Amino acid sequence: MALTTYNKKRNFKETSEPKGKSEKKNLFRFVVQRHDASRLHYDFRLELGGVLKSWAVPKGPSMNPADKRLAVMVEDHPVSYIGFEGNIPEGNYGAGTVEVWDAGVYFPVNEDLEKIPGQQALKDLDKGELKFFLKGSKLEGGFVLVRFKKDDKNWLLIKHKDEYAVNKKYDSEQFSKAALKKTVKARKKVSSK
Numbered sequence: 488m489a490l491t492t493y494n495k496k497r498n499f500k501e502t503s504e505p506k507g508k509s510e511k512k513n514l515f516r517f518v519v520q521r522h523d524a525s526r527l528h529y530d531f532r533l534e535l536g537g538v539l540k541s542w543a544v545p546k547g548p549s550m551n552p553a554d555k556r557l558a559v560m561v562e563d564h565p566v567s568y569i570g571f572e573g574n575i576p577e578g579n580y581g582a583g584t585v586e587v588w589d590a591g592v593y594f595p596v597n598e599d600l601e602k603i604p605g606q607q608a609l610k611d612l613d614k615g616e617l618k619f620f621l622k623g624s625k626l627e628g629g630f631v632l633v634r635f636k637k638d639d640k641n642w643l644l645i646k647h648k649d650e651y652a653v654n655k656k657y658d659s660e661q662f663s664k665a666a667l668k669k670t671v672k673a674r675k676k677v678s679s680k
């Protein structure tokens with residue numbers, strides 16, 4: 488089953504992550520979780536085929552089409568993981584802090600509305616190229632995931648050139664909750680003087 492690997496890697500007596508079980512419906516949601524683990528990365532997840540198809544993006548997603556972000560495909564996650572935030576205790580798989588960095592909906596560009604939702608997207612993923620639109624609060628517009636040739640887990644996540652694209656340096660860390668808190672604190676300090 489699709490979530491066997493997910494369940495095997497985790498001890499649910501210790502972690503507060505949800506147990507893996509696949510869903511029947513597909514609502515085309517996406518989430519990006521900032522995962523401050525042994526190595527900081529961003530987990531990019533698309534709801535598809537009853538699970539969250541998942542990629543670990545070391546540098547985080549970018550709204551700049553010039554950035555080709557490495558996205559390493561990891562095990563499917565349960566759809567219920569979509570709102571997961573919290574701390575995975577030391578000694579457990581993925582130990583560290585998870586925060587939702589962005590969430591919203593996506594839509595595969597080649598989706599055939601006559602067919603089962605997500606069927607075409609699953610085929611596209613199999614072929615190694617999935618084009619989609621995102622509507623989140625940080626990520627917006629066209630994107631593509633392209634798999635490296637002769638490689639099953641390394642992909643690139645690239646922003647398409649459109650009206651949402653930015654052409655200056657994009658650092659997803661600047662939009663993390665920790666960074667935003669810092670900015671608010673600094674502003675309060677200034678305004679209280």
Ligand code: MN
Nearest residue numbers: 522530543581
């Ligand atoms: Mn992760």
